[in-house]
Amino acid sequence: MKKLLLLILLSGFAEAYSQINNPYGLQVINEHVAYKKSVEEDKNKQLIEIKKSIPDIKLEIRYAGKNNFAKQAVYKQARAFARLPVVEALKNVQNELKKSGFGLKIFDGYRPYSVTVKFFAIASDKSFVANPKDGSRHNRGCAIDLTLIDLKTGKELEMPTPYDSFAAEAASDFMNLPANVIQNRELLRNTMEKHGFRVLNNEWWHFDFIGWKNYELMDIPFEDL
Template sequence: MRKILFFLCCLFFLNASAQQLTSNPYGLDIVSSWTIYQDSCKKNDNNRLIEIKKAIPGILLDIKYATRDNFMKQVMYKQARAFARKPVVNQLKKIQAALKTKGYGLKIFDAYRPYQVTLAFYKQASDKNFVANPKKGSKHNRGCAVDLTLVYLKTGKEVAMPTTYDSFDPAAAANYANLPAELIRNRDFLIETMQRYGFRVIPNEWWHFDYIGWQNYSLMDIPFEKL
């Protein structure tokens, strides 16, 4: 009887854990449990999602998905906040300091994104090339991607770029050439700066940068309110 009870307890625990890790249509391992997330941070502090604004006070935020000013035309985040894994934030801090010497700074549009939001994006986006496929998850879901642009430190005004954020226009591509020289210079300066600190731009979005080593981090589905 004791062996049976022990077996049932183990089975219950495994089922509960599985529900916390794979509550999605594709059977992906996604951390949605606060306890599991906290345990992962205790094992490796690099897993911690850090609030970017608190770690880098001078950085600007314009969290479009906390407003209706986005391609979804609806509020996707309950809070206008931005998080990323600890190593990502450490590198952003270095980038902000380097840019400051040249009169520039960073403005963050988006960073860590809960997986449920990625599901919603893919379902409603008119052009699937500009949203992550939820079958694999997004680097945003891993806390290892940032959407950003440059601003002038003195004014906070955005530096001119080829397109607005989240544009589906062909000119949003990181190597699009049919542009005024100034826009190409500004875009390439941003890309080159980010690359020096371990980020890689994705081909179709000049504003989206993935941090190298993103494969080492789990997909996450914990809302901002819990962080």
């Protein structure tokens, strides 16, 4: 009986901290105890550090510096996380690409909800940032921003635009481009989609993992994971 009462109290404690103070009434996990409870109930909800699981993957975490559309650092640490099934799928993508001499470079993964709020406030073109009234797939740990690199040189393959571009050419179906650029973009897209990802229409670099709706919005900073 005491154990049952303790479980009820812990459940209520976690629930009490699972909603951030936002005007949209969204359920957002913003306390570590609530996050740990969700992982205990479903191990697939664990946020995995991508580099630790895939050591040969490259990182360039733009939002940990000023080389991004916001022109400011919004992360205290240059790290990338994603839910367990997302990381397992990325591992399969990386292994397939390696056979052809290519690899992945990650720009961003899991993004705390508070960062999405900040981005929406400062973005000049709101169509390129998630609306905080809905939250982002990044907030759920189910979206990845990335590109391809040549494993021999370490250089990025030529793509339609730089990362974070608001240009029309950033659209995943924009066709007025050199043939090699389209080929590179399609290699990335086809390989990612083969392993359960779907590209965002206006960002060739952004991929959502199937089943993202099964994961809660999160607002836990990297340093607490």
